Amino acid sequence: MVxxxxxxxxxxxxxxEFWRKRRIxxxxxxxxxxxxxxxxxxxxxxxxxxxxxTKARKLKKEDMKVLWDTRITAACEQHNIxxxxxxxxxxxxxxxxxxxxxxDLAAWEPKTFHCLAAVAKEKLNLDNFIDGTDKKEPTGINLxxxxxxxxxxxxxxx
Amino acid sequence: MAMFRAGLQRLSNVxxxxxxxxxxxxxxxxxxxxxxxxxxTKDVIxxxxxxxxxxxxxxxxxxxxxxxxxxxxxxxxxxxxxxxxPNIGDKIKLDKxxxxxxxxxxxxxxxxxxxxxVTVTATVISKGLSHTRTHFKKKRRKQFMRINFQRAxxxxxxxxxxxIANKINEAPKNVF
Amino acid sequence: xxxxKRVQQWATFARTWHIFDCKWQxxxxxxxxxKKYLMGLHKPIYHSMNDCGDVVVCINSRxxxxxxxxxxxxxxxxxxxYPGGAxxxxxxxxxNKDPTMIIKKxxxxxxxxxxQRRHTMQRLLIYPGEEIPEDIIQNVSNQIRQLRLVPTRxxxxxxxxxxxxxxxxxxxxxxxxx
Numbered sequence: 001m002v003x004x005x006x007x008x009x010x011x012x013x014x015x016x017e018f019w020r021k022r023r024i025x026x027x028x029x030x031x032x033x034x035x036x037x038x039x040x041x042x043x044x045x046x047x048x049x050x051x052x053x054t055k056a057r058k059l060k061k062e063d064m065k066v067l068w069d070t071r072i073t074a075a076c077e078q079h080n081i082x083x084x085x086x087x088x089x090x091x092x093x094x095x096x097x098x099x100x101x102x103x104d105l106a107a108w109e110p111k112t113f114h115c116l117a118a119v120a121k122e123k124l125n126l127d128n129f130i131d132g133t134d135k136k137e138p139t140g141i142n143l144x145x146x147x148x149x150x151x152x153x154x155x156x157x158x
Numbered sequence: 159m160a161m162f163r164a165g166l167q168r169l170s171n172v173x174x175x176x177x178x179x180x181x182x183x184x185x186x187x188x189x190x191x192x193x194x195x196x197x198x199t200k201d202v203i204x205x206x207x208x209x210x211x212x213x214x215x216x217x218x219x220x221x222x223x224x225x226x227x228x229x230x231x232x233x234x235x236x237x238x239x240x241x242x243x244p245n246i247g248d249k250i251k252l253d254k255x256x257x258x259x260x261x262x263x264x265x266x267x268x269x270x271x272x273x274x275x276v277t278v279t280a281t282v283i284s285k286g287l288s289h290t291r292t293h294f295k296k297k298r299r300k301q302f303m304r305i306n307f308q309r310a311x312x313x314x315x316x317x318x319x320x321x322i323a324n325k326i327n328e329a330p331k332n333v334f
Numbered sequence: 335x336x337x338x339k340r341v342q343q344w345a346t347f348a349r350t351w352h353i354f355d356c357k358w359q360x361x362x363x364x365x366x367x368x369k370k371y372l373m374g375l376h377k378p379i380y381h382s383m384n385d386c387g388d389v390v391v392c393i394n395s396r397x398x399x400x401x402x403x404x405x406x407x408x409x410x411x412x413x414x415x416y417p418g419g420a421x422x423x424x425x426x427x428x429x430n431k432d433p434t435m436i437i438k439k440x441x442x443x444x445x446x447x448x449x450q451r452r453h454t455m456q457r458l459l460i461y462p463g464e465e466i467p468e469d470i471i472q473n474v475s476n477q478i479r480q481l482r483l484v485p486t487r488x489x490x491x492x493x494x495x496x497x498x499x500x501x502x503x504x505x506x507x508x509x510x511x512x
Binding site (some may be wrong): 067103 | 375380
């Protein structure tokens with residue numbers, strides 16, 4: 001709402017109301033339809049959006065944590081170690097990397113992550129720590145091709 | 159103080175006890191390095207030291223800075239939030255290095271790598287404020303509405319170098 | 335983006351084709367595993383907004399195993415939208431009608447209901463038997479491990495082997511087998 005024509009100022013009913021509404025309209029400038037043009041609708045939407053934005057600052061941090069955990073779990077699976085025992089092993093070896101850096105390493109520096117997984121495994125091995133989780137399906141680097149019958153199956157079909 | 163586990167790609171296979179005959183059964187996604195498989199810890203450290211001398215590839219490090227961990231390499235920009243004394247133009251050394259690595263090997267600190275082994279230098283290039291964060295609360299039908307605005311202090315850092323300054327398992331050069 | 339980087343990008347986000355043999359597997363437990371591969375949850379580059387999911391080919395879906403008396407008890411609900419349009423179909427009826435339906439519904443149910451779900455389901459291919467079109471089998475490069483071993487049935491073991499197997503006792507001549 002920027003008035004360039006003087007004639008438009010006639011309808012403006014007073015300084016306060018104009019500026020109060022303008023504040024809301026500026027925040028609603030990128031909306032569509034009545035949401036941007038009609039004050040009573042715009043103000044409701046702007047208030048809701050601001051309240052969401054306030055809450056989302058906290059939620060974003062929680063979401064990132066979940067995402068990092070997912071990535072670490074995925075990377076651990078490739079090295080046949082559970083995410084829990086990785087953290088346990090690294091903790092016992094006094095390696096204080098947090099979720100963020102671990103998932104960063106998992107995605108961008110897989111070789112370093114491989115070393116970390118090996119260190120965690122070795123440390124747990126030295127401590128005689130037994131991870132009770134049943135690792136049913138090792139994949140990736142520790143996948144034993146002997147157990148995967150794909151080739152035999154393919155040969156059988158041909 | 160700090161023990162190092164310098165792990166090569168091949169070394170971790172030795173950890174797993176899956177070298178030799180079973181190596182056919184290991185599917186490796188990463189291309190194997192051209193470094194021959196070292197057998198003992200001494201060999202590993204000697205190989206790493208040779209690589210450090212040659213400076214074949216660029217390094218990265220994970221540094222601890224203001225309660226957060228950052229993965230940095232040469233030329234990175236960091237934005238640090240909150241009150242932090244250094245001023246524009248200050249050159250600083252980030253001492254809390256949790257991990258440093260190159261293409262071929264990783265130095266993992268427990269929890270920090272040996273002081274003087276890895277130097278991460280940075281320059282403060284700007285200080286300022288973040289965008290305005292609106293803190294808005296409203297309760298329906300309760301005549302309750304609060305609005306506050308906040309801006310956090312931000313410091314921008316340029317990472318100048320991440321380099322492994324010293325050899326592994328050697329006394330640190332007296333830089334102080 | 336340089337040519338080498340571009341190729342790296344393609345390689346990173348290339349789809350892998352996995353095969354899963356549903357023979358004697360619990361569809362609801364396998365759905366959790368299949369879901370992981372379909373959504374790309376097994377990759378460290380996972381993000382809900384990036385398209386890193388893989389393709390899963392399920393074979394032998396006719397020979398899935400349900401637990402307990404699920405075949406008789408589990409009912410699948412459908413509503414036509416009209417009044418009185420609700421139907422409940424038992425699992426064995428559904429399975430007779432379409433042998434791929436149960437595993438499909440199990441995977442669909444295992445994923446969260448969002449806009450991605452239907453697109454992700456497109457990447458799940460289910461075949462009732464072992465016959466797969468040639469153009470699909472040649473893409474497959476990995477097998478997902480089955481959750482449990484397929485038991486060997488007595489009537490599948492050859493008669494000679496059964497006879498050779500040491501017996502503790504023989505049934506008496508006048509013993510009436512039920």
